[in-house]
Amino acid sequence: xxxxxxxxxxxxxxxxxxxxxxxxxxxxxxxxxxxxxxxxxxxxxxxxxxxxxxxxxxxxxxxxxxxxxxxxxxxxxxxxxxxxxxxxxxxxxxxxxxxxxxxxxxxxxxxxxxxxxxxxxxxxxxxxxxxxxxxxxxxxxxxxxxxxxxxxxxxxxx
Amino acid sequence: xxxxxxxxxxxxxxxxxxxxxxxxxxxxxxxxxxxxxxxxxxxxxxxxxxxxxxxxxxxxxxxxxxxxxxxxxxxxxxxxxxxxxxxxxxxxxxxxxxxxxxxxxxxxxxxxxxxxxxxxxxxxxxxxxxxxxxxxxxxxxxxxxxxxxxxxxxxxxxxxxxxxxxxxxxxxxxxxxxxxxxxxxxxxxxxxxxxxxxxxxxxxxxxxxxxxxxxxxxxxxxxxxxxxxxxxxxxxxxxxxxxxxxxxxxxxxxxxxx
Numbered sequence: 001x002x003x004x005x006x007x008x009x010x011x012x013x014x015x016x017x018x019x020x021x022x023x024x025x026x027x028x029x030x031x032x033x034x035x036x037x038x039x040x041x042x043x044x045x046x047x048x049x050x051x052x053x054x055x056x057x058x059x060x061x062x063x064x065x066x067x068x069x070x071x072x073x074x075x076x077x078x079x080x081x082x083x084x085x086x087x088x089x090x091x092x093x094x095x096x097x098x099x100x101x102x103x104x105x106x107x108x109x110x111x112x113x114x115x116x117x118x119x120x121x122x123x124x125x126x127x128x129x130x131x132x133x134x135x136x137x138x139x140x141x142x143x144x145x146x147x148x149x150x151x152x153x154x155x156x157x158x
Numbered sequence: 159x160x161x162x163x164x165x166x167x168x169x170x171x172x173x174x175x176x177x178x179x180x181x182x183x184x185x186x187x188x189x190x191x192x193x194x195x196x197x198x199x200x201x202x203x204x205x206x207x208x209x210x211x212x213x214x215x216x217x218x219x220x221x222x223x224x225x226x227x228x229x230x231x232x233x234x235x236x237x238x239x240x241x242x243x244x245x246x247x248x249x250x251x252x253x254x255x256x257x258x259x260x261x262x263x264x265x266x267x268x269x270x271x272x273x274x275x276x277x278x279x280x281x282x283x284x285x286x287x288x289x290x291x292x293x294x295x296x297x298x299x300x301x302x303x304x305x306x307x308x309x310x311x312x313x314x315x316x317x318x319x320x321x322x323x324x325x326x327x328x329x330x331x332x333x334x335x336x337x338x339x340x341x342x343x344x345x346x347x348x349x350x351x352x353x354x355x356x357x358x359x360x361x362x363x364x365x366x367x368x369x370x371x372x373x374x375x376x377x378x379x380x381x382x383x384x385x386x387x388x389x390x391x392x393x394x395x396x397x398x399x400x401x402x403x404x405x406x407x408x409x410x411x412x413x414x415x416x
Contacts, residue, residue, distance in 0.1 A: 021261045022179075022186030026333060026394035030263030066175040068262040072168050073159035123163065 003051060009153045010052070013040055013146070021067060031131055034139035036146075037064045038112060041079060042105060043146045045086040046094055047154040057083030071123065078115050082108060101147060106140035173296060180301050183258025183269055251285070251400040252276060257301070264331045266292075266309035266393070272401060273300045281361055283402040289367035289390030290314070290355055291399055306393050307368065308333050316368050317356040321346055324356055327368060327387055333394040336369060338385035343376050353387060363402060367391075 017036040025033055041060045044052040061076030068075065085108070086093075093104060113132045162168050201209075258269035272278050274297050282294040284304050292312065296303040307314055308329040316338075317324045323346065326339045341347060351371045357364030367390040375384040 018182050019186045022183050022258065024187060024190060024256075024259035025263075026259070033261070033263070066172065067179065069172075069176075069260065069265050069267070070262070071159050072162035072172075077159070 003157075006048065006051065006153055006157060009149075010044060013044075013149065018067070028131070032135055032138055034109075034135065034142045035064070035112070036142070037067070038079065038082065038109075039105070039139060039143045039146050042082065042086060042108065043143065043150040045083055046090050046101075046147075047150045049087055049090045054080060054083045054087065074116075074119060077119070078112055081115065082112060098144070098147065102140045102144060105143045106136050109136040109139045176296065176303065177298050177301075180258065180269060180298070187257050250403045252278075252403065254284075254302075254399050254401050256397050256399065264310065266306040266312075266329065266331065266333070267295070268292075268304050268306065270302050270304055270399060270401075271300065273298045273302050275299055276401075277403070278302045278401055283362045283366075285366060285400040285402060286391045286393075286396035286398070288392055288396075289369070290362065291391045291393060291396065293361060294401070304399070306333075307391070308336055308389060308393055313339075314362060314368060315356045315358040316353040318347060319352040319354050320348075323347060324358065327353060334388060335372070336387040336389060338371070338387050339382070341383050341385055342381070343383050347371060347374065347383075347385065349374055363404060 017040045020036050021033070037060050041052075041057055045056065057079045058076055061079035062072075064070075064075035064079065065072050089104075093101060096104070110132065113135065252272060254270040254272040256268045257271050260267045270284075278294055278297050280294055280297055282302075284291045284293060290307060292304045292306040292309070294302045295305040305312055306329070307327070308331065310329050310331045312329040314327050315324065316327045323341075325341050327336050328339055330337055338347075338353070349371050353368045353370065355362040355364055355366045355368055369387040369389040372386045372388040375386075377384065
């Protein structure tokens with residue numbers, strides 16, 4: 001699998017992820033929907049840090065800002081910080097077992113949610129802290145198929 | 159972030175991106191449409207017949223009420239003319255369907271399948287069968303974005319139907335709850351009171367149901383009471399909505415004659 005077909009896989013995944021993000025969910029279901037764009041970014045940056053680096057994180061952040069109608073820069077900042085953490089740790093994380101990777105993703109989601117809360121409170125927006133753990137667990141579980149898919153692309157490229 | 163928060167430099171870019179996102183919303187909405195279609199086709203003939211009979215009865219009742227309502231509207235118009243009232247307004251409606259919901263749970267907006275081609279305009283009130291839903295905030299050629307009354311950035315002038323007490327109802331980012339602002343502890347308001355749009359501010363027409371008072375709580379030392387309101391409209395369930403067009407004086411007469 002060359003880099004071109006990897007790009008195609010990423011594009012297909014992006015489309016799928018966007019559709020998942022847009023499926024209408026109301027009430028608490030909406031609050032518990034994972035940030036699929038972030039999960040996708042984590043998966044690709046873990047396996048392909050040379051092709052999908054910090055620029056990829058920034059692009060996904062811009063996309064997330066437009067999709068979630070948030071202040072421009074909000075998700076760029078959060079995605080970039082996550083990207084930096086992933087670049088720093090990817091050599092270790094990529095060789096970990098799935099369970100440990102899922103745990104790390106769960107911790108990253110918790111970090112992201114706390115960053116969101118911190119930025120929101122600095123922008124005078126009130127956000128609830130309740131349900132963050134549930135969201136992190138759901139996100140970590142939803143990350144497994146994404147990890148499998150990108151892992152498959154990775155092994156094919158190798 | 160500062161630029162975006164305090165200026166409108168990126169507004170046009172954001173608007174163009176939201177336009178590009180609409181096809182994705184349509185695709186994401188497709189599974190629920192398929193479920194609806196399957197549900198409709200899987201309904202048995204007996205159930206359909208029962209539903210048809212009950213709808214026919216309901217139609218007859220509504221037609222009877224409508225006759226009375228038309229008579230009252232005409233009488234109201236005549237009385238207003240006698241009083242030389244300037245607000246001789248009446249509404250016509252256009253049915254629209256929700257085709258997308260914002261992926262951000264805090265942002266209460268929906269996309270509907272009518273746009274500039276159907277003369278939809280920014281600020282246009284939107285209703286469902288139960289009450290006021292929100293207003294149009296962005297219009298494209300064939301689609302529009304509607305800000306719901308439960309959005310945290312939405313405020314709406316209302317009055318209590320029982321005694322005409324005016325106040326402002328604000329969204330709380332919860333589909334089932336809004337809050338009534340600036341109500342002093344001495345005023346006459348009770349749990350269960352119906353709230354209707356007051357028409358003040360000129361954006362929403364007067365008299366549409368907004369919600370009912372769910373709870374009243376007074377904190378000691380606070381100037382105003384904490385009042386929670388349950389919206390009348392089924393904000394998280396309604397698929398078919400009504401876009402309200404306000405007709406001017408001449409149109410009212412024509413409409414009534416018709």
